[in-house]
Amino acid sequence: MRGTTVMPGFTQPQTSAQTTRRGVRRTLSNALIVTRREVRDSFRDWRIMAPILLLTLVFPLLANAMTGLFISFFEANGAEPLLPALLPLLPMIVGFFPVSISLVIALETFVGEKERLSLEPLLATPLTNTELYLGKSFAAMLPPLLASYLGITIYVGGLVFGGTQWRPPITLVIQILLLTTVQALVMVTGSVVISSQTTSTRAANLLASFIIIPMSMLVIVESVIMIQPHLRYVLWILPVGLLVTVALFVRMGARIFNREELLGRSIDHLNLRWIGRTFADQFRGEAGARSLAQWYRTSVFPAVRSLGTPAAVTVLCAVAAFVGGWIAAGRWPLPLDQLETDNAQILENLRSWFELGRDNPGLIGAAVGQNLRVLAVATGLAIFSFGTLALILVSLPFAIAGFLFAQVFAAGLDPLPFIAAIVPHGLVEIPAIVLAGAAALRLGSIITRPPDGMTVGEAWLRALADTVKIGLAVVLPLILVAGMLEVTITPRIVEFALTP
Amino acid sequence: MIETHQLTKRFGSFLAVDSITLTVEPGTIFAILGPNGAGKTTTVRMLTSILEPTGGWARVAGFDVVRHPTEVRARVGVLTEQHGLYQRMKAIEYLDFFAQLYHLPEDQRRRRPYELMEHFGLGDALEKRLGEYSKGMQQKLALARALLHDPLVLLLDEPTSAMDPQSARLVREAILALQRAERTIAITTHNLTEAQMLADRIAVIRRGRIIAEGTFDSLARRFVGPPLMELRTANPLNGLATDLAGMVEVVDQGDCWLRFHTPNPAVDNPALLRRLMGLGVEVVTLSEVSRTLEDVYLQIVREDEGHDRDAGLHPAAD
Numbered sequence: 022m023r024g025t026t027v028m029p030g031f032t033q034p035q036t037s038a039q040t041t042r043r044g045v046r047r048t049l050s051n052a053l054i055v056t057r058r059e060v061r062d063s064f065r066d067w068r069i070m071a072p073i074l075l076l077t078l079v080f081p082l083l084a085n086a087m088t089g090l091f092i093s094f095f096e097a098n099g100a101e102p103l104l105p106a107l108l109p110l111l112p113m114i115v116g117f118f119p120v121s122i123s124l125v126i127a128l129e130t131f132v133g134e135k136e137r138l139s140l141e142p143l144l145a146t147p148l149t150n151t152e153l154y155l156g157k158s159f160a161a162m163l164p165p166l167l168a169s170y171l172g173i174t175i176y177v178g179g180l181v182f183g184g185t186q187w188r189p190p191i192t193l194v195i196q197i198l199l200l201t202t203v204q205a206l207v208m209v210t211g212s213v214v215i216s217s218q219t220t221s222t223r224a225a226n227l228l229a230s231f232i233i234i235p236m237s238m239l240v241i242v243e244s245v246i247m248i249q250p251h252l253r254y255v256l257w258i259l260p261v262g263l264l265v266t267v268a269l270f271v272r273m274g275a276r277i278f279n280r281e282e283l284l285g286r287s288i289d290h291l292n293l294r295w296i297g298r299t300f301a302d303q304f305r306g307e308a309g310a311r312s313l314a315q316w317y318r319t320s321v322f323p324a325v326r327s328l329g330t331p332a333a334v335t336v337l338c339a340v341a342a343f344v345g346g347w348i349a350a351g352r353w354p355l356p357l358d359q360l361e362t363d364n365a366q367i368l369e370n371l372r373s374w375f376e377l378g379r380d381n382p383g384l385i386g387a388a389v390g391q392n393l394r395v396l397a398v399a400t401g402l403a404i405f406s407f408g409t410l411a412l413i414l415v416s417l418p419f420a421i422a423g424f425l426f427a428q429v430f431a432a433g434l435d436p437l438p439f440i441a442a443i444v445p446h447g448l449v450e451i452p453a454i455v456l457a458g459a460a461a462l463r464l465g466s467i468i469t470r471p472p473d474g475m476t477v478g479e480a481w482l483r484a485l486a487d488t489v490k491i492g493l494a495v496v497l498p499l500i501l502v503a504g505m506l507e508v509t510i511t512p513r514i515v516e517f518a519l520t521p
Numbered sequence: 522m523i524e525t526h527q528l529t530k531r532f533g534s535f536l537a538v539d540s541i542t543l544t545v546e547p548g549t550i551f552a553i554l555g556p557n558g559a560g561k562t563t564t565v566r567m568l569t570s571i572l573e574p575t576g577g578w579a580r581v582a583g584f585d586v587v588r589h590p591t592e593v594r595a596r597v598g599v600l601t602e603q604h605g606l607y608q609r610m611k612a613i614e615y616l617d618f619f620a621q622l623y624h625l626p627e628d629q630r631r632r633r634p635y636e637l638m639e640h641f642g643l644g645d646a647l648e649k650r651l652g653e654y655s656k657g658m659q660q661k662l663a664l665a666r667a668l669l670h671d672p673l674v675l676l677l678d679e680p681t682s683a684m685d686p687q688s689a690r691l692v693r694e695a696i697l698a699l700q701r702a703e704r705t706i707a708i709t710t711h712n713l714t715e716a717q718m719l720a721d722r723i724a725v726i727r728r729g730r731i732i733a734e735g736t737f738d739s740l741a742r743r744f745v746g747p748p749l750m751e752l753r754t755a756n757p758l759n760g761l762a763t764d765l766a767g768m769v770e771v772v773d774q775g776d777c778w779l780r781f782h783t784p785n786p787a788v789d790n791p792a793l794l795r796r797l798m799g800l801g802v803e804v805v806t807l808s809e810v811s812r813t814l815e816d817v818y819l820q821i822v823r824e825d826e827g828h829d830r831d832a833g834l835h836p837a838a839d
């Protein structure tokens with residue numbers, strides 16, 4: 022019977038071509054089918070088109086008029102030399118406004134479709150997750166980006182061909198276009214991540230402040246850099262940093278932009294009981310430990326073992342920072358060889374400090390407190406930076422150590438006292454720092470790739486429980502021991518090393 | 522065809538679909554019934570490779586739903602519960618968009634939407650924006666979308682809900698035409714009359730498990746007993762029921778009628794009629810009391826709830 026006419030017109034299904042492996046061209050072609058539909062839909066929505074048109078056509082003209090006023094003001098007050106610094110400021114603002122709409126479109130395309138329940142028929146087509154992701158991302162990005170380029174062109178055109186006769190350096194134009202494009206990429210890829218966590222555009226718009234506020238701040242920073250021509254080289258570095266963010270967002274988006282996640286999340290309510298239970302389960306361990314020893318055996322040590330890769334990354338970064346500090350020492354040498362302080366004087370100072378510490382247990386508290394503060398800040402920053410800021414903060418002391426050691430060697434000084442000043446407590450403190458850094462890195466980065474079968478929220482919550490657990494059960498005791506060693510033992514060893 | 526073996530889906534600790542094993546042959550209409558939240562939609566989503574099973578396997582049109590999701594989706598036509606049409610698009614644009622996604626050849630991409638829309642009586646509404654469509658029109662358009670690529674397998678969720686009787690009949694005829702053309706069709710519905718009318722086989726799902734499966738007749742026999750016959754006579758029976766008790770199981774009676782169960786009407790009824798004629802009873806009618814799928818379904822669900830109670834489970838939160 023297969024092959025008889027079923028409904029009007031058909032005898033055979035026309036789907037065999039889809040069984041072949043899809044190449045890049047096919048992926049893009051399929052993605053563009055989605056993009057075309059979405060873009061056409063956007064162009065039919067006056068709520069999207071009205072602000073785009075206003076920001077593209079009207080705002081550049083207003084900005085032009087404003088620039089004219091500024092120029093007149095500067096010229097009237099004899100500040101013409103400042104004009105080259107001022108003029109590049111506005112093209113970026115002119116470009117940023119339309120691009121910021123990409124965020125709105127992206128949220129509308131992803132969450133709006135979820136909200137209108139039009140996603141499932143699309144998910145039931147042969148489109149792959151990647152094609153859908155790309156198609157929608159292009160659709161969110163293209164109209165605002167084109168509007169942005171057009172706005173910049175109108176504004177710069179007004180200055181070039183108007184009374185100002187401004188000739189912007191080509192590198193500056195490229196920098197502005199590059200930054201605008203990368204900012205659009207950040208906002209769109211970020212909004213995909215936001216979309217996956219919400220089911221309503223209302224909630225998505227609220228969450229979007231996590232993107233729009235940092236981006237606005239970034240534009241202010243870029244503007245500050247732009248008005249200082251000698252710093253404009255930084256504008257080449259910023260897109261690289263933003264592209265790293267894009268890569269992280271894409272990685273995260275690709276992980277969570279799948280059919281399962283898109284259809285699986287149906288409610289946004291805050292379930293404190295579930296949060297508490299999940300955290301407690303992870304903190305206690307699956308086995309439900311009954312004694313401290315059992316807790317260490319069944320929960321703490323497995324959590325520490327699970328930090329293998331983040332710990333390796335942290336160690337690598339620490340080593341890299343040490344080497345970096347060492348190399349930097351060659352460029353910025355300290356005049357250590359001109360110091361008149363001799364070993365006897367250092368020894369005397371150390372003895373005074375040692376005496377001070379012996380009668381002052383608060384010194385241990387200060388050492389411990391300082392270390393804990395740094396690690397807590399690193400963990401906090403990790404949450405907002407996919408773990409990268411924690412790595413930077415944790416690596417910083419190693420960079421300083423590398424810098425100082427290199428200076429000591431370069432000045433021909435005896436390195437033994439310096440080694441003695443670090444090694445005794447460092448033997449305990451460094452593993453604690455590495456562990457804390459690794460836990461923070463995992464906490465920040467786990468949202469980019471939660472384990473299979475786990476939502477982003479659950480994965481993060483479990484990582485947080487692990488971080489707290491490792492912090493209390495391992496890092497804190499190690500830091501306490503390191504603090505005691507630092508105040509009581511290290512000075513004695515340094516004293517020994519300095520004694521002729 | 523559709524084959525599943527121990528197909529299971531968990532969402533965290535919640536077991537949405539529990540070890541479903543079934544086979545639906547080409548040319549068969551298979552109805553999946555069950556209370557809200559029973560796992561019907563999750564099952565359909567797994568069969569469309571939208572959700573990944575957490576246990577067991579499923580093959581649709583010869584392809585594994587996990588290993589070959591794209592191939593599966595290319596061969597399945599889905600009518601989802603929520604049609605989710607793009608309100609600002611015209612019908613013709615909408616169908617053309619999906620025709621592109623299914624990679625229909627150019628000539629069919631141009632022809633097929635017109636033919637389907639004509640078939641469902643929407644030929645005049647092709648240029649209308651979907652926001653202007655009535656619920657019934659949207660339903661028909663969604664069905665046209667599901668049929669656009671002439672799929673081997675059709676998964677239809679409430680195919681005639683929101684339709685007027687005339688349109689519903691049109692759609693049922695279309696489904697039967699697809700069945701005659703050897704398509705494999707699975708319908709999930711709460712419309713038990715329609716399911717009884719269309720389905721060759723029926724499965725009832727509750728709490729993610731198939732609690733009953735078979736033809737309507739086999740399910741009716743199993744859950745509401747053998748066929749129930751009704752005998753009507755011209756004169757009062759006057760204790761005749763006692764005489765007949767040895768032949769059939771009399772369940773109810775009045776002055777001029779009685780009802781009885783018979784496991785084998787083809788053998789028992791002629792014998793009964795011979796006996797009555799021998800006794801000089803004037804028979805007006807002997808007919809089967811029609812049993813509806815609703816009776817059968819409710820009995821199936823009741824029995825399963827009873828099992829739950831016996832096992833100390835809470836009633837379903839459907």
